[in-house]
Amino acid sequence: MAEIEWKPQKNSTVSLHQQITAYMKTKIQHGEWTIGMKLPSQRNLAKQFQVNRSTIVAVLEELAADGLMEAKVGSGTKIINNTWGLLAATPPPDWISYVKSGIHQPNISIIQEINKAEANPHMIRLGTGELSPELLPKGRMEETFQFNEKQSLSLGYTEPKGSFALRQTVSAYLSKKGIIASSESILIVSGGLQALQLLSIGLLKRGSTIFHETPSYLNSIHVFQSAGMHLLGLPLDEEGVTFDTIGRLKKQHKAGLLYTIPNFHNPTGIVMSERRRKDLIAVSQMEKIPIIEDDVYGDLWLDIPPPKPLKAHDFQGNVLYIGSMSKSLSPGLRIGWIVGPEAVIGHLADIKMQTDYGSSTLSQFAVEKWLSKGWYEEFLINIRDELRHRRDFTNELLKKYFSDIATWTLPKGGFYIWLKLKLSISSQRLFSLALKDGILINPGIVYDKTDDQHLRLSYSYASFDELERGLIALAQIIKREARRRFY
Structure with missing residues (x-):
């Protein structure tokens, strides 16, 4: 299920419970949420709607009473019908089975999590493989489309x-x-x-x-x-x-x-x-x-x-x-x-x-x-200087905060530093812990499912302040997790 972008209005005269119930009914009735679709957990829904869990429980109970949803222990809550489906002589298509039958395989779950997290403007993105928005040539690009x-x-x-x-x-x-x-x-x-x-x-x-x-x-x-x-x-x-x-x-x-x-x-x-x-x-x-x-x-x-x-x-x-x-x-x-x-x-x-x-x-x-x-050649000269500065800045931070917990080689170009952890820590767990602290990393298992030792760090996207705050916090998470495992 995709991330829910809609949020209830907390200053509305309509209760949060009623707003969310109406929203979910509309999604079901219009076929956007199809029969067989599994909903996120109550805790996850509460987080996405930014309400108390008790509000979500009340909403789901009402929708279940209307015959739209069904909750089973161990399998979560699923949509089992919609208003027009209740009246139809034949059931609507089971789109979930179609999705599962498609030839294009879904991304691995951690990549899907990374893609969602990258949309969060408050996330410190230490693994993103693209140029920072502040490095993109917006002014010259506007000039590109000025015609004579x-x-x-x-x-x-x-x-x-x-x-x-x-x-x-x-x-x-x-x-x-x-x-x-x-x-x-x-x-x-x-x-x-x-x-x-x-x-x-x-x-x-x-x-x-x-x-x-x-x-x-x-x-x-x-x-x-x-x-x-x-x-x-x-x-x-x-x-x-x-x-x-x-x-x-x-x-x-x-x-x-x-x-x-x-x-x-x-x-x-x-x-x-x-x-x-x-x-x-x-x-x-x-x-x-x-x-x-x-x-x-x-x-x-x-x-x-x-x-x-x-x-x-x-x-x-x-x-x-x-x-x-x-x-x-x-x-x-x-x-x-x-x-x-x-x-x-x-x-x-x-x-x-x-x-x-x-x-x-x-x-x-x-x-x-x-x-x-020749604009591209000129831009490359500037962008190389910027990336070189970012790379060297990141390298100094790693020397200061990671020398005792990781090894790496200074790259000669591109965006990435391939960091090898000295400590035996699950990179999947490290990813989750960092994400909770607002830090997005790319663990080695993304590029090799057997690799639980590496992180791909990028110096191209995060600002200098974000690089410093993010790497200091990441080092603290790694050391804290290592102490926890040791004791």
Whole structure:
């Protein structure tokens, strides 16, 4: 059940009990809350409605008396009917069973909790993987949409592969990274996540295996799993993903492709070495395993530029390259791209047209303007300085408050510090304790279900004051929990 946004008016002449009862009846009668849906606990409902638990008990008893709900010990309260359902000759559809039968798997529960908590403006977000609102270029973005008579903006659909002007500009931008890609081999997508969705449904058979680094961002989403794929992790070392077992694993599994984030890996921050990149290309060609290169963090280097992308070493069309503006410019633009062989790009473009008929023309216009006018390069210089300052500030805080309880490596770019706890503490419990104190963290189990030692900390979103207050409080929670376990 989704978070309840409505709240009763406490200064109303209508009692809280009556307001909540009327609200819940309306939800049921209009089919927004369907038969079979389970309600949150009484305590949770009281918290969401901001009332006493006794008020909720009275509301549920009234709705149960009306025949709309039923409470069973051990299974909670469920909706069992609605007013028009009581009169209908045949019962309405059981939407809960439809939801459970859908092919797209729901997020793991902790990710759903993180998504809800991120909507709370009072939460200190120590794990959020995006730029802080104060770092986003609002002024220049407003200037982007100030037109003169020489400019033209299409408000219609674009061609299947996306705006021709943007694809040409992206082609020139990628050439600076050593990637030679014509506009015909570029598909504009609505962010990196859509790129993965298109690849999952457009290129692979059900039952295929996706190799990836362990830990991996892929484990925090269900794009490939919902399409019937299996994920198989490969170990990481300081040079990136290891692949000495790929040949053997390929024989044991229905190998599909290998997914990797070589630049400032999510969540570990590791940068794949140039030697490892060249070796990986050679192995992929020998074993005939295509590579998805996710390079959404590539422009966010803080010390020195990373080695050239894998795609720059690919002369046989083995690598599908994903880029995006979501991490480096603005998540709200929802613009990215896939680069690959023309036959693949054409096929994916056809699928995209069947799903959304093209990415936003306004966003495509904005990104083309930022790239072609050099604004993006200027912005990157400033944002690198800001992120470098935040990273170093966070590192000093960790030295001061975490040296005795954790280890970490200073990242060379991106957003993340992969913190390894020295103490044996359940990261799930730590997540819950921190959340109660208004601190949102991303535990290691999000990226590897067996990892109970790591936290992914982000220095890109929280303010300096929030970073300091949040990390001090988090250290205190960890130490308090460690003492509790010891004694």
